Amino acid sequence: MTSRERVYATLDHELTGRVPRDLWSLPWARTNHPQMIKALTRDFPSDMATPPPSYLEPSRATGDAYAVGEFTDEWGCVFKNLQAGVIGEVKHPAIDTWSDLDALQVPTELLSLDTDAIDAFCDNSDKFVQMGGCARPFERL
Numbered sequence: 358m359t360s361r362e363r364v365y366a367t368l369d370h371e372l373t374g375r376v377p378r379d380l381w382s383l384p385w386a387r388t389n390h391p392q393m394i395k396a397l398t399r400d401f402p403s404d405m406a407t408p409p410p411s412y413l414e415p416s417r418a419t420g421d422a423y424a425v426g427e428f429t430d431e432w433g434c435v436f437k438n439l440q441a442g443v444i445g446e447v448k449h450p451a452i453d454t455w456s457d458l459d460a461l462q463v464p465t466e467l468l469s470l471d472t473d474a475i476d477a478f479c480d481n482s483d484k485f486v487q488m489g490g491c492a493r494p495f496e497r498l
Contacts, residue, residue, distance in 0.1 A: 360404035364485035377404040377485065384423045385442025406484035411474040414466035431464035434497045451497050 358366070364377045378401055380394075387394050410416075420428035422444050428436045438445030452461050467490070479486045 359483040361483055361485045363404055379403045379405040383443050385440070388442050404485055406478075406482050406486050407489045408475050408478040408486060410489075411471035411478075412466055413469040413471050416466055417462075417464060430497075431467060432497055433462060447496055 358373060360377065363373045363375075366373045367377055380397055380401070380403060382394055416431055417433070418429060418431050420426065422428045422430070422436065423438070423442055425438055425441050428438060428445065430436065432451045434447050434451050435449035436445040437448040452458055
């Protein structure tokens with residue numbers, strides 16, 4: 358049974374011998390515990406895969422979300438990060454008050470998916486493919 362088949366069978370409430378698995382690890386874990394992450398992924402390979410970012414329009418984000426310093430996301434939120442490998446805290450939200458809502462620039466570039474590139478990735482994987490991303494509206498406001 359492929360990983361993709363295992364996920365679909367699980368979603369259909371069929372017994373598959375084990376539940377599908379995935380390890381979400383931050384860069385901090387891969388930097389500070391590389392051997393542990395390597396062992397975990399070797400002994401318990403993921404059933405999930407995420408295609409690389411495939412957008413037709415460039416992102417408005419600037420900086421590195423996981424580096425010490427500031428990072429501005431696609432929504433215009435400024436994050437301050439004090440520790441490498443984790444994402445920081447929003448220090449300047451996309452809007453300060455509800456009256457600023459009309460000035461909010463929705464990042465439509467996140468909808469400009471290169472579907473051909475994503476389809477090719479899916480076609481070449483036996484894993485269950487999921488798109489990355491996390492809206493986090495309350496964190497941003």
